[in-house]
Amino acid sequence: MADFGRLFVYVGLVLVVIGGLLLAAGRLNLPLGRLPGDFLYRGKNTTFYFPLATSIVLSVVVSAILILLGKMKR
Helix, strand or coil, X not given: CHHHHHHHHHHHHHHHHHHXXXXXXXXXXXXXXXXXXXXXXXXXXXXXXXXXXXXXXXXXXXXXXXXXXXXXXX
């Protein structure tokens, strides 16, 4: 049971770090969420937003970080 609790602590710390990075990105006026390729449709009574380009950029960055971390462990 102690290992399960430790896992929750690590996941919580990772979420805090990600939240801090998102707050910092908001203050730096990074264009995440407003990239070319992010779809925004505003109808009469509806709004649909699909951040395709932002998702791809974040996926590449996270993948690169995880690959580097994996190589550092070896």
